[in-house]
Amino acid sequence: xxxxxxxxxxxxxGDVACAEGALAAGCRFFAGYPITPATEVAEHMSKRLPRVxxxxxxxxxxxxxxAAILGAxxxxxxxxxxxxxxxxxxxxxxxxxxxxxxxxxxxxxVQRAGPSTGLPTLGAQGDMMQARWGSHGHYEIIAxxxxxxxxxxxxxxxxxxxxxxxxxxxxxxxxxIVGHLSERVIIPESSKIKLQSRPRPTGxxxxxxxxxxxxxxxxxxxxxxxxxxxxxxxxxxxxRGYPAxxxxxxxxxxxxxxxxxxxxxxxxxxxxxxxxxxxxxxxxSYGISSRSSQAAVDEARERGIKAGLLRLLTVxxxxxxxxxxxxxxxxxxxxxELNLGQIHLExxxxxxxxxxxxxxxxxxxxxxxPEEILERIKELVSQGK
Amino acid sequence: MKFWRxxxxxxxxxxxxxxxxxxxxRCKGCGYCIDYCPRGVLEASRRFxxxxxxxxxxxxxxxxxxxxxxxxxxxxxxxxxxxAPAQPTSELPSK
Amino acid sequence: xxxxxxxxxxxxSLLRTDRIPHIWCPGxxxxxxFSSSLIAISSTGTDPMKTAVVSGIxxxxxxxxxxxxxxxxxxxxxxxxxxxxxxxxxxxLTVVVFSGDGDLFAIGxxxxxxxxxxxxxLTVICVNNLNYGMTGGQAAATTPHRxxxxxxxMGNPEGPFNLPLLAYACGxxxxxxxxxxxxxxLTQSITEALTHTGFSFIEVLAPCPxxxxxxxxxxxxDLLRIYQxxxxxxxxANPAETILDLEQGITLGKFxxxxxxxxxxxxxxxxxx
Numbered sequence: 001x002x003x004x005x006x007x008x009x010x011x012x013x014g015d016v017a018c019a020e021g022a023l024a025a026g027c028r029f030f031a032g033y034p035i036t037p038a039t040e041v042a043e044h045m046s047k048r049l050p051r052v053x054x055x056x057x058x059x060x061x062x063x064x065x066x067a068a069i070l071g072a073x074x075x076x077x078x079x080x081x082x083x084x085x086x087x088x089x090x091x092x093x094x095x096x097x098x099x100x101x102x103x104x105x106x107x108x109x110v111q112r113a114g115p116s117t118g119l120p121t122l123g124a125q126g127d128m129m130q131a132r133w134g135s136h137g138h139y140e141i142i143a144x145x146x147x148x149x150x151x152x153x154x155x156x157x158x159x160x161x162x163x164x165x166x167x168x169x170x171x172x173x174x175x176x177i178v179g180h181l182s183e184r185v186i187i188p189e190s191s192k193i194k195l196q197s198r199p200r201p202t203g204x205x206x207x208x209x210x211x212x213x214x215x216x217x218x219x220x221x222x223x224x225x226x227x228x229x230x231x232x233x234x235x236x237x238x239x240r241g242y243p244a245x246x247x248x249x250x251x252x253x254x255x256x257x258x259x260x261x262x263x264x265x266x267x268x269x270x271x272x273x274x275x276x277x278x279x280x281x282x283x284x285s286y287g288i289s290s291r292s293s294q295a296a297v298d299e300a301r302e303r304g305i306k307a308g309l310l311r312l313l314t315v316x317x318x319x320x321x322x323x324x325x326x327x328x329x330x331x332x333x334x335x336x337e338l339n340l341g342q343i344h345l346e347x348x349x350x351x352x353x354x355x356x357x358x359x360x361x362x363x364x365x366x367x368x369x370p371e372e373i374l375e376r377i378k379e380l381v382s383q384g385k
Numbered sequence: 386m387k388f389w390r391x392x393x394x395x396x397x398x399x400x401x402x403x404x405x406x407x408x409x410x411r412c413k414g415c416g417y418c419i420d421y422c423p424r425g426v427l428e429a430s431r432r433f434x435x436x437x438x439x440x441x442x443x444x445x446x447x448x449x450x451x452x453x454x455x456x457x458x459x460x461x462x463x464x465x466x467x468x469a470p471a472q473p474t475s476e477l478p479s480k
Numbered sequence: 481x482x483x484x485x486x487x488x489x490x491x492x493s494l495l496r497t498d499r500i501p502h503i504w505c506p507g508x509x510x511x512x513x514f515s516s517s518l519i520a521i522s523s524t525g526t527d528p529m530k531t532a533v534v535s536g537i538x539x540x541x542x543x544x545x546x547x548x549x550x551x552x553x554x555x556x557x558x559x560x561x562x563x564x565x566x567x568x569x570x571x572x573l574t575v576v577v578f579s580g581d582g583d584l585f586a587i588g589x590x591x592x593x594x595x596x597x598x599x600x601x602l603t604v605i606c607v608n609n610l611n612y613g614m615t616g617g618q619a620a621a622t623t624p625h626r627x628x629x630x631x632x633x634m635g636n637p638e639g640p641f642n643l644p645l646l647a648y649a650c651g652x653x654x655x656x657x658x659x660x661x662x663x664x665x666l667t668q669s670i671t672e673a674l675t676h677t678g679f680s681f682i683e684v685l686a687p688c689p690x691x692x693x694x695x696x697x698x699x700x701x702d703l704l705r706i707y708q709x710x711x712x713x714x715x716x717a718n719p720a721e722t723i724l725d726l727e728q729g730i731t732l733g734k735f736x737x738x739x740x741x742x743x744x745x746x747x748x749x750x751x752x753x
Binding site for chain 3: 408411413436438457467
Binding site: 028029031050051055059060063064065067068069070071072073074075076079094096101223224226227228229230231232233242243 | 529544553558567569570
């Protein structure tokens with residue numbers, strides 16, 4: 001056996017750092033399907049999992065990969081899959097099942113440019129709305145966006161912790177550039193890594209109701225083989241897990257699966273503020289684009305423009321209140337992302353007309369440059385004059 | 386039961402007997418238990434159960450040999466048999 | 481002698497009795513197959529606490545909702561990959577997939593063939609009612625050529641899979657076919673399949689009087705009569721020579737049973753030895 005946590009200083013690409021983060025978080029089951037640019041996550045897991053007592057399986061498609069990690073999680077093992085756009089589309093079906101069954105797991109999307117097969121080897125951030133709304137029906141989701149190999153390592157651990165705490169599939173919305181970028185990654189000692197586990201039932205097995213929420217709105221989870229004789233279904237169900245085809249049951253279930261997220265936003269949402277205290281122009285960005293944004297902020301400041309950056313570590317749930325607060329005092333927003341305006345729509349929505357919101361984005365295929373962003377900053381400033 | 390030649394061990398052979406139980410309100414009236422009972426123990430009743438189906442009823446209780454086929458073929462878990470005191474073959478009523 | 485004074489049904493301990501009566505139509509054979517499965521589960525002597533039932537979507541997919549075991553009613557066609565994850569995560573579990581022909585062989589066909597290829601240690605029970613029952617009787621990958629369904633009103637232009645042959649070609653290591661009438665053989669086969677290590681597949685013909693029967697002018701018990709009269713029991717038959725033809729005959733029996741390493745065996749051998 002090898003240690004699961006490879007404490008030390010490493011030079012890793014984002015995909016491999018993601019895999020190591022998962023292992024450090026206690027992930028012991030990975031089901032996947034090869035797809036550029038996420039394949040290296042699977043490759044690394046196939047090498048490492050058997051050496052730490054886990055199981056790797058390459059499934060026949062992404063549909064089954066997503067189904068398999070739910071099955072493994074229901075048997076009590078932390079599980080993950082990784083994919084990119086086309087596979088992400090296929091996983092939407094069982095992502096919904098995971099949400100309805102309240103089954104913890106982590107789904108990594110190393111985004112490439114789409115639609116369809118798109119640009120397999122080139123990065124984009126075009127799946128951000130799909131991450132929010134890609135599976136049918138109304139639901140809440142948690143999605144994180146890493147900007148470097150070091151960050152994807154930590155965010156993968158955070159993703160598992162959130163997924164376990166709230167019994168929900170958590171998305172890591174990386175991109176090809178972060179996935180294939182090799183940088184220094186420091187892996188701490190395992191004792192320094194805080195891990196969360198799903199709430200577990202106590203008390204009499206025959207009286208256990210698998211979807212009766214605990215104090216924080218999350219129901220304790222019993223695993224297959226423990227004698228609780230649970231029933232899990234993707235149908236609308238009551239607290240016993242039994243299908244219930246009524247408006248009341250739908251209302252109650254929806255309140256549980258959305259409420260456990262909506263009522264814990266302050267514990268879930270993480271953002272970073274960079275030179276934002278006195279900013280007139282607030283950049284809003286995430287993932288690889290936030291690195292260019294940070295450089296753009298510095299350049300703008302050198303030119304006397306008070307720019308700042310709101311960096312979203314958690315993209316979903318969207319930090320509505322933070323953007324609303326900012327809208328009261330900044331002169332404008334610029335959302336920086338590798339698409340033609342997705343999170344931009346959220347920023348616009350939360351700015352509520354108080355401050356103009358522009359987009360610095362393009363169709364994907366290359367990272368956005370600080371110069372491009374700077375142009376938009378100047379545009380915003382000139383609009384205000 | 387009549388035999389054209391009485392086997393030598395007839396007296397030692399014990400035929401099982403059963404008592405049929407019907408959970409009427411589970412029945413959906415498919416009639417499979419009636420059609421496939423090898424001993425013709427059951428028939429459709431005229432009664433309605435609480436779902437509006439005619440459950441089976443026991444017509445010839447003494448014929449039941451507790452083979453459990455009604456129990457196995459019933460799609461609705463609505464019928465089963467339990468063992469009754471056995472009787473020697475010679476006393477078994479004819480079908 | 482009547483229901484009012486009845487003791488409990490012998491399978492009640494394995495049923496979620498608060499959910500009975502189930503949703504299956506009068507004359508539907510799924511309940512019978514389900515019943516045989518429960519008898520088999522209780523007769524293997526394995527700990528019911530260590531048995532999990534996984535279903536897909538459709539009439540048969542509702543099976544998971546009635547069994548008082550750990551039970552998972554997943555998405556359409558995905559019961560096998562869900563069960564795969566569950567079995568690999570906890571090898572102590574006996575994982576049973578109980579689902580229908582449409583679920584397992586049309587939308588879920590890809591998962592079936594790959595799980596059989598891997599010899600994943602699962603027991604797959606397919607209730608074949610020759611059509612999509614839940615949605616009102618549409619053509620399936622098992623509907624006989626020329627049979628009428630609501631999407632083949634003039635007769636089915638396609639032909640069906642031969643499921644035992646398909647399973648054999650893909651690498652299943654236990655294969656049997658019965659009808660719901662052959663309850664003893666069926667129960668015996670399911671018992672064997674549960675204790676067999678490797679991918680076990682049992683196809684069970686069960687009538688769908690509401691969907692398939694009505695459109696093909698087959699009354700409630702007509703299909704059962706066909707099953708009875710056309711059954712040809714041939715244990716050990718070559719799966720390539722088995723037939724399922726409502727006029728010519730229906731080959732039944734245990735066709736295949738042999739051992740080869742499962743996915744988990746090979747995984748251990750390759751990675752850990």
